[in-house]
Amino acid sequence: MHDVARVAGVSIKTVSNVINDYPHIRASTRQRVLDAIDELGYIPNVAARNLRSGRTGAIGLIMPDLRHPYFAELADDVMRAAARHGLVVLIEQLTGDRQQEIEVLRGWRPRATDGVLYSVLNLTQDDVGMLDVPVPLVLLGDRIFNGPTDHVTIQNTEGARAATEHLIALGRRRLLVLGAHEREVVGSAGLRLEGYRQALRGAGIPYRDELVSYVDRWHRADGAAAMRGMLARGVEFDGVVAFNDSLALGAMRVLQDAGRRVPDDVALIGFDDVDETRYSQPTLSTVDPGRAEIAERAVEMLVERMGPGGKDLPPREVPARFKVVPRESTTVRHL
Amino acid sequence: MHDVARVAGVSIKTVSNVINDYPHIRASTRQRVLDAIDELGYIPNVAARNLRSGRTGAIGLIMPDLRHPYFAELADDVMRAAARHGLVVLIEQLTGDRQQEIEVLRGWRPRATDGVLYSVLNLTQDDVGMLDVPVPLVLLGDRIFNGPTDHVTIQNTEGARAATEHLIALGRRRLLVLGAHEREVVGSAGLRLEGYRQALRGAGIPYRDELVSYVDRWHRADGAAAMRGMLARGVEFDGVVAFNDSLALGAMRVLQDAGRRVPDDVALIGFDDVDETRYSQPTLSTVDPGRAEIAERAVEMLVERMGPGGKDLPPREVPARFKVVPRESTTVRHL
DNA sequence: GGGATGGTTTTCAACGTTGTAGACTGACGG
DNA sequence: CCGTCAGTCTACAACGTTGAAAACCATCCC
Known part of the structure; x- marks a missing residue:
């Protein structure tokens, strides 16, 4: 980035601004920066960006394993929906073991993402407390009702x-x-x-x-x-x-x-x-x-919650249309 | 981390050392630090760690979409193999479009991971140059031979x-x-x-x-x-x-x-x-x-290449056993 | 002409961690 | 009693980026 700034004859902050589509940039400046980026083949460092901005551009998808065709197709739907929002999906597979499931939720992974989609498996109403994770969370499927989170339900x-x-x-x-x-x-x-x-x-x-x-x-x-x-x-x-x-x-x-x-x-x-x-x-x-709709809506709701003011939205429950x-x-x- | 250090009465670097299993730490110190970590529920910040250390703990898996049962099962195998090495898998789906495939390789994603597994689809021998990415790469499947990379082949x-x-x-x-x-x-x-x-x-x-x-x-x-x-x-x-x-x-x-x-x-x-x-x-x-073996070997080879001296290994080609x-x-x- | 205005750019510090190098401590041998 | 050494711990800087705030610079209006 420093190199790009030097080549374009601007400060690194201006390079950053160009990359992040900050609106108030003179067209000629923008062009010079873009040219320099091209020339040097510069690619932003994701880790640094994450560290500084606090967002990772990734969402987690916690679900049973991909060997179930249903979940493979759901994962695919979710990845496509996420891609439309510029997000990457980190899949975490559950083994069916309740203890492992709790560890996954408590673990570092949720904190390495901007939000988590969680296809609940082994938790029950008693485990609602477990869902009190520090990142936005949307549940897919069933099980926990009256939870503190958004919920796209299968009927x-x-x-x-x-x-x-x-x-x-x-x-x-x-x-x-x-x-x-x-x-x-x-x-x-x-x-x-x-x-x-x-x-x-x-x-x-x-x-x-x-x-x-x-x-x-x-x-x-x-x-x-x-x-x-x-x-x-x-x-x-x-x-x-x-x-x-x-x-x-x-x-x-x-x-x-x-x-x-x-x-x-x-x-x-x-x-x-x-x-x-x-x-x-x-x-x-x-x-x-309504699998496709579930993926779509869940990602949408998660994105809303990840956005500004997302924390203040009341928990919502959206039933998917079945047929x-x-x-x-x-x-x-x-x- | 600062809080942990304060509670344990040590420097933050010692906390870091405990977390990273640095060998020369007095047992009592280690215990105090671990207790503090427990007490505060401290979880390391992945982004900062990535930034400082240069490794992400993630590998990319580039493949056709998960709707193909074969690839869903392969992804599952790869994720399990990766988990054994403490690695997360980022799945990137290919659309079948040659241009998109090139963009995926050229894109930022490979650089956001420590290595890439690549189930080749639309590239041909002529595209060998495309594989000159700045991260360790292991190919799964077929297509490109005499490439500059490791290769686990289906027979x-x-x-x-x-x-x-x-x-x-x-x-x-x-x-x-x-x-x-x-x-x-x-x-x-x-x-x-x-x-x-x-x-x-x-x-x-x-x-x-x-x-x-x-x-x-x-x-x-x-x-x-x-x-x-x-x-x-x-x-x-x-x-x-x-x-x-x-x-x-x-x-x-x-x-x-x-x-x-x-x-x-x-x-x-x-x-x-x-x-x-x-x-x-x-x-x-x-x-x-030999799908399970392919996943296993590919992850192993990738881990070797990601390790010290991995860059100097000559390209290897491993045929999987079929039956x-x-x-x-x-x-x-x-x- | 001076101040207000708004677009454009820069300076600075900070995000949370780890590598490097060095400081401290006690044990040991000379 | 001092130097050496291994084992422990710490101070400091740096990773590459972005938010906050301030500086710059035309333009415009009174």
Whole structure:
């Protein structure tokens, strides 16, 4: 920067002003500085800028690992949205371990960014205190309500309810659930289960616990294992509400191995609308939770909070628009 | 840090020394400092540290977007490997635009990290000059050879050849190729095509251009479209070598829609061994290019280069071990 | 002509840390 | 008793940038 200043014949502060688009600069001066920058191939030192200005130009994204297609696609959406605001995204993966999650929040990373997007996983209402971090924070997803922060929520209950109603509309009555979590109430699993129950209630179908499969993790392998367990126990069912697409796809595979036709014998619906659902055999009906909108809004809200006066905004909660996406796995062929 | 020093009754430099594990510190002093740090909840300022020390603790990962399951899984592997070395990963996505790719390399991001992992996409041998960046660089994948940098390579030719031979061993002779790139020689597509040709040659099967489907991008949708095109043209084939799993899965879906049985009518093999291949219907045979090993080795090599004397190491090229993973899409059922 | 005005540029200090070099301390050998 | 030495600790400056405030400089108006 000193070199640039010397070449352009100005002070380093003027170079700084040019770089930062300070308005009151004579056009000719600006041009001389820009030329000098070009000539010398000068690139600002990020660390020094961060140190002096207190902002890093980066936001953190704390989420479960990228192996989940949903989170990979969410990360992609977030990175694109952030790029539109000139921000870089630092991804921090959660292992599913509650202790690690708390350490991540308490750790230095949040302080190395201007703000944090946090796709909550293992924390509960009791952990609200944990969210009292010194940087702007926006939550994605579910779990903690009445927190001190902004929150872009997936409409878990409403979405699961709509998914379940979709199966009921096909005439299915014995509806398996994949992905429930024991004793959980405020997480995705708990909320989606509630949606399922609401739909049953609405249709006058009794809720039966034997149809609920408790699955901790939501990978394909878990869906496959859960379905194998159900089949082994000889449970009868003609529809499956899976709490995410991976579970649904893992389960579908097992169903087909067992000779059940999808959707004829068993109709199947997932949750998340990952790209993969468009290419499975059969294609998977699912609930689009509004992922792109979630990323977009979350970044926007974070940017607002990072801006001047952002600290004084009251906590906001924005529900994303969801919609049921019917595909082949719930489309009974006309024979 | 000043506060910590005051509370512990030492100079700030001693605090710094404790934090950085400087060996010559009296145990009692260290303890007093640690206690003070704890008491005050002190966290080092990353920007200041970066500025003073010249290192950022971050490495860049330049790659195509995370929507490709292969790259999402690779990013995950890289992040885990980096974490083991105490490094953070900054992901930069490529759009597929050659100009953007050059800008990314020329841009400030590489300079904001201690080193860069670069999963080459659109550059060719002619662009070797572009790689002359001021930070340590390790290439992942293919494309540029005899570059000035370290290079962890996928065994594209050998892998594709083994995949093709796998189909030939099943007795298939009319082998479709999905994912070739026009006139390309040194990229994944070119190298994999070469492997395909080698396998045909080895088996005395003539190479026929009508069986080669040129597909620019390698998403599921592209595989589906390519396969639709082939079917529309009435090309006859009994096996498909797809240059990645997404292409294969997209194509498989179209094949099944068209009433072709996989693998009975058409055997199908992909490339990458993404998780999804284990759950498709039927499961997809593929080539495991050694992704975990690639991430691991690449980070290791980058760390070596970032260390003292790293600049003087000669460029190294490490081929990853690959292996064919046979699954149902190439396992003819015994009827 | 002098002061007010507003655009343009500069000076100065500071952000929080670490590298360098040196100061202090006690133990030890001569 | 002094010099040496290893082990500990500290003073100081510097990393490259930007915020605050002041200086400069035309222009304009009374």
